[in-house]
Amino acid sequence: MIKVDQLRISFGTHEVVRGVSFDVAKGGSFGIVGESGSGKSTVLRAMAGLNEDWSGRIAFDGTDAPLKRPPAFFRQVQMVFQDPFGSLHPRQTIDRILSELLLVHKLPDVEKRIKQALSDVALPQTVRFRYPHQLSGGQRQRVAIARALIAEPQVLLLDEPTSALDVSVQAEILNLLADLRQARNLTYVLVSHNLAVIAHLCPQLGVMLNGEMVEQLSADDLRAGRTKHAHTSALRTLSIDLEEPA
């Protein structure tokens, strides 16, 4: 479904992504883990078409994505951002936010789709005419997910979708994402610095360091400690140390 081959991205003379390649099967879920500055979000932004200065190959469903993405591309691929406080327009109601995509893509049944989108992410219909500031962080992230799903995409790119949320809300959002993937046969690429979150949602993951993907392994291998690169082992040890209560 997704093929990224020798992706290189530079900001000016500084190369931040240096030849990243990975494949994701249809209905699969791939996690990218790394420290801040490792280039993981940059890869995702290039895939979503938010950055046009890249070289290499990015293909969805067998077709290469052009540098300038046509409108139809965004019916196939959508992105959810980290901060639900920054990614929703503060002066638009939830109704307006959700209908924007439908109007742009000229989709019929706006009324029905919005109602469906809200119930899909387990939000009450009453939030429809509220503003983002009237919702909690978890509810806002649900709106962001509803907005991404309303155009019925096949691929969802998730950039740290839960790192701005409380752990209790994080559990709800991770469950929601798992359910939606199963129900709609979605393909996910998830970026996070939290190894436990990645391993929970993604059976396959890649570890990034200084713009390179230094290792790709399955979540089972990671749990069992079958890591090859020192950085992966270090991340694993740290994650295990901190997740157990003292």
Place this chain on the structure above:
Amino acid sequence: MLVDIKNLRIAFETRTSRFEAVRGVSMQLGTEKLGIVGESGSGKSLTARALMKLLPGNAKIEADKLSFDGIDILGASERGMRQIRGKRAGFILQDPKYSLNPVKTIGSQIAESWRTHKKGSRKQAAEAAIELLDQVMIRNPRKVAGAYPNEISGGMGQRVMIAMMLAPDPELLIADEPTSALDATVQAEILRLIDDLVSRRGMGLILISHDLPLVSHFCDRVAVMYSGRVVEELKASELAKAQHPYTKGLLNCMPSLMHPKERLPVLTRDAAWLNP
């Protein structure tokens, strides 16, 4: 006793309504490390801010006792508070991006904090700033002292904040979610650094966070807050024996690398937790 809080209540009043955000919190702290854990809106930051008298103007504070090293905070004047804030109790905030002045160099900001409380010459202050940057494990302190906040990373920014707070040698350090804007590896480094500095200088620490297992590694005691009350207070080493369903729920709902779960258990909130 460094900090003594008895039956603290904080309410926000508008013309038509009254909302109690903190409802009868009591806690005591000596030279030890206390973690306050809870979700957003549980009143953990308000409790810490009340101790520094840094609440917004429309907040109404009541308490049977609210004292810092014997000084009554509720009755203290603004002038008296300035002797405590920074000088005797440092406050580290969540996001260094918003807490540092973007148009002043790192060195001059730390030097300012040092000079305000220690009254030395400019030159001494600049030297002290570099010394402090060295203490928070910044590799090239001279170079960083001349840099602006936008030129350094988030982890380094948080170290700078810590250096600034340590400048006046406070007795108490309050860290309000000091690492939630940082990634996992840097998070552990910063917490270890705080832990080490606090133990070495014999200070008290209040660490506020929403990550219960993480806090338990760096604190002696943990107070769990829910909806403006402390529902459970226990030793960090006895977290596994937590009694309250909310504490257990918080521990359970985290995804775990070593113990994979098909679905994450979600907190089912009980109305009885509100009024124990």
